[in-house]
Amino acid sequence: MLRAxxxxxxxxxxxxxxxxxxxxxxxxxxTGAGKSILLDSLGFVLxxxxxAELVRQGAKQGEVVAEFELSPDHPAHAILDEAGIxxxxxxxxxxxxxxxxRKTAWVNDRRCSGEVLRALSDTLVELHGQHDDRGLxxxxxxxxxxxTFAGLEGAVSETRAAWADLSRARKDLEQxxxxxxxxxxxxxxxxxxxxELDQLDxxxxxxxxxxxxxxxxxxxxxxxxxxxxxxxxxxxxxxxGAMGDALRWLEGVSDKAxxxxxxxxxxxxxxxxxxGEAQDGVAACLEALDFNPAELEQTExxxxxxxxxxxxxxxxxxxxxxxxxxLRTRLNQLEAGDADLADRRATLTRAEAAYDAxxxxxxxxxxxxxxxxxKAVMQELAPLKMERAVFETSMTQAEPGPEGxxxxxxxxATNPGAPAGPLNKIASGGELSRFLLALKVCLRGDDSSxxxxxxxxxxxxxxxxxxxxxRRLAALxxxxxxxxxxxxxxxxxxxxxxxxxQKQVSDGQTLSTVTPLDPDERVDEIARMVSGDTITDExxAxxxxxxxx
Numbered sequence: 001m002l003r004a005x006x007x008x009x010x011x012x013x014x015x016x017x018x019x020x021x022x023x024x025x026x027x028x029x030x031t032g033a034g035k036s037i038l039l040d041s042l043g044f045v046l047x048x049x050x051x052a053e054l055v056r057q058g059a060k061q062g063e064v065v066a067e068f069e070l071s072p073d074h075p076a077h078a079i080l081d082e083a084g085i086x087x088x089x090x091x092x093x094x095x096x097x098x099x100x101x102r103k104t105a106w107v108n109d110r111r112c113s114g115e116v117l118r119a120l121s122d123t124l125v126e127l128h129g130q131h132d133d134r135g136l137x138x139x140x141x142x143x144x145x146x147x148t149f150a151g152l153e154g155a156v157s158e159t160r161a162a163w164a165d166l167s168r169a170r171k172d173l174e175q176x177x178x179x180x181x182x183x184x185x186x187x188x189x190x191x192x193x194x195x196e197l198d199q200l201d202x203x204x205x206x207x208x209x210x211x212x213x214x215x216x217x218x219x220x221x222x223x224x225x226x227x228x229x230x231x232x233x234x235x236x237x238x239x240x241g242a243m244g245d246a247l248r249w250l251e252g253v254s255d256k257a258x259x260x261x262x263x264x265x266x267x268x269x270x271x272x273x274x275x276g277e278a279q280d281g282v283a284a285c286l287e288a289l290d291f292n293p294a295e296l297e298q299t300e301x302x303x304x305x306x307x308x309x310x311x312x313x314x315x316x317x318x319x320x321x322x323x324x325x326x327l328r329t330r331l332n333q334l335e336a337g338d339a340d341l342a343d344r345r346a347t348l349t350r351a352e353a354a355y356d357a358x359x360x361x362x363x364x365x366x367x368x369x370x371x372x373x374x375k376a377v378m379q380e381l382a383p384l385k386m387e388r389a390v391f392e393t394s395m396t397q398a399e400p401g402p403e404g405x406x407x408x409x410x411x412x413a414t415n416p417g418a419p420a421g422p423l424n425k426i427a428s429g430g431e432l433s434r435f436l437l438a439l440k441v442c443l444r445g446d447d448s449s450x451x452x453x454x455x456x457x458x459x460x461x462x463x464x465x466x467x468x469x470x471r472r473l474a475a476l477x478x479x480x481x482x483x484x485x486x487x488x489x490x491x492x493x494x495x496x497x498x499x500x501x502q503k504q505v506s507d508g509q510t511l512s513t514v515t516p517l518d519p520d521e522r523v524d525e526i527a528r529m530v531s532g533d534t535i536t537d538e539x540x541a542x543x544x545x546x547x548x549x
Contacts, residue, residue, distance in 0.1 A: 009059035024477035029501030034512030047117025143408035150369030197324035207317035380438035470494035493546035
C-alpha cells in the first residue's frame with residue numbers, strides 16, 4: 001500500500017508531500033493542473049520508462065521518495081532478499097534525476113538498479129488507463145490473468161515441471177545420440193588403438209625402469225673389467241688372504257704380548273666382516289653386469305615402442321595404461337549404446353505423455369474458466385451501460401511451452417453481430433475504460449497487495465454510467481487501495497479520500513500544488529466539476545446529493 005509520496009523539483013512541482021490512505025483515493029483538478037505529473041513522478045521512482053526531461057527548470061536535480069507499507073507475505077520481500085536489501089514492513093524507494101540526465105536510485109537506503117525498481121513495481125502498483133500497455137491491454141499477460149482467476153497455479157506448476165522433465169529427456173537423448181555418433185565415426189581408430197595398446201601392455205613406471213636398465217647395460221662393458229679386478233683384489237688371493245694371515249700370526253703370539261694385541265686383533269676381525277660385505281656387493285654388481293647382449297636389444301626395442309606409442313597419442317608414457325582404459329570405455333559405449341538409446345527414448349516417451357496429459361488438463365481447466373470469466377465480465381458490463389457488448393476470452397493453440405500450449409486473448413465486440421477483436425483495437429475510449437474496469441473487478445479476487453491506479457478511466461462516460469463506474473471503483477478499493485485520476489464528479493463523490501490538484505503562477509513561475517480536501521471543500525470541488533468555474537448554489541446542491549447518494 002502506498003503511504004506517502006514526496007516530490008521535489010520535478011517538472012512544475014517544487015515541493016509536494018502526499019499521505020495516501022487505504023480505500024478509494026481520488027485526484028481531481030482542471031486539465032493541465034499537473035495530475036499526470038504526479039503519475040509521471042510515481043512512475044519515475046518505480047523505475048518506469050517515461051519522460052526524458054523531468055527536472056524542474058532551474059533546479060540542479062529532481063527527487064521522488066515513495067513509502068510503501070508491506071504485509072509480512074508481500075511478494076516484494078522475495079525481490080528484496082534476492083537483491084540483498086534488508087526488508088521490513090516499511091519500504092522506502094528514492095530516486096534522483098540530475099539536470100544532465102543521470103539517474104540514481106535507493107531502496108531502504110541501499111543503492112540499486114532500475115531493474116530492481118521495476119521488479120518491485122510489478123508487486124507494488126498496477127496502472128490502468130486507456131493507453132496502458134503494462135496491464136490488461138497487453139495480450140501477453142492475459143493467460144496469466146486467466147490462470148489467476150481460475151486458481152490454476154498448481155496445474156501450471158505441474159505443467160511447468162512436466163515441461164522441464166520433457167526438455168531434460170530431449171536434451172539427454174540428443175547428447176547420447178551425438179556421443180554415440182561420434183564414437184561410431186572413429187570406431188576403426190578406437191579398435192586399432194586399443195588392440196595396439198593391449199598388445200604392448202605398458203605398465204606404470206616401466207619407461208623409467210627400462211631406461212635405467214638400458215643405461216646400465218650400455219655402460220656395463222666399460223666398467224666390468226675394473227669391477228672384476230677389484231673383486232679379485234678383495235678375495236683370498238688379495239686383501240682377504242693377507243688380512244687372514246695377519247690375524248692368524250697375531251693371534252699366535254697374542255699370549256706372549258700381554259693385552260697389547262687384543263684391540264688390533266678385534267679391529268682386524270671387524271675389518272674382515274666389512275670386507276666380506278664389500279665382496280658380496282661387488283659380486284652382485286658383477287652378476288648384474290653380466291648380461292646377454294640380446295637383452296639390451298630387447299630392452300631398447302620395448303622402450304622405443306612405448307615412447308613411440310606415447311608420442312603417437314600425445315600422452316606421457318606412464319599415462320598409456322589409463323589412456324587405453326579411456327579408449328576401451330568409448331568402445332564399450334558402442335556395445336551399450338543401442339540399449340542406452342532405447343532407455344532414453346523410453347524416458348522421452350514417458351515425459352511426452354506426462355506433459356501431454358498435464359497440458360491437456362490445463363487447457364480444459366482454462367476453457368472452463370474462460371467461460372466463467374466471460375459470464376462474470378458480462379454481468380459487470382450491464383450496470384456500466386454496455387449490456388449489448390460482448391466480451392470473450394479467446395483460446396487458440398500455441399507452441400508448447402512451460403505453461404502449456406494455449407494462447408489466451410481477451411476480445412470484445414461492442415455491438416451484437418460486430419466482429420470481435422482485441423480490447424485496444426475495437427473499443428472506443430469510454431468503452432475501453434468500462435471494459436477494463438469490469439475485467440479488473442472480475443480479476444481482482446482476494447489480491448490486495450498492490451495499489452491500483454486508474455488514470456482517467458472514466459473518460460467519455462457520464463451520468464448513470466459514471467456513477468456505476470464510481471461504485472465499481474469504490475467496491476474494488478475495499479480491503480485495499482485504489483488511486484483514481486478523474487474528471488467525473490460521480491466518481492469523485494465515491495472517494496474515501498479526495499485531493500485537489502491546482503496550478504498556480506507565483507513570481508513568474510508556474511507551480512502545481514495538491515491539497516487534501518475536507519468535507520466542505522469536497523462539496524465545492526465536486527460542484528466545480530459539475531458546473532465549471534462558476535460554482536452555483538444549484539451545483540453545490542448537486543454535489544451534496546452525489547456525496548450523500
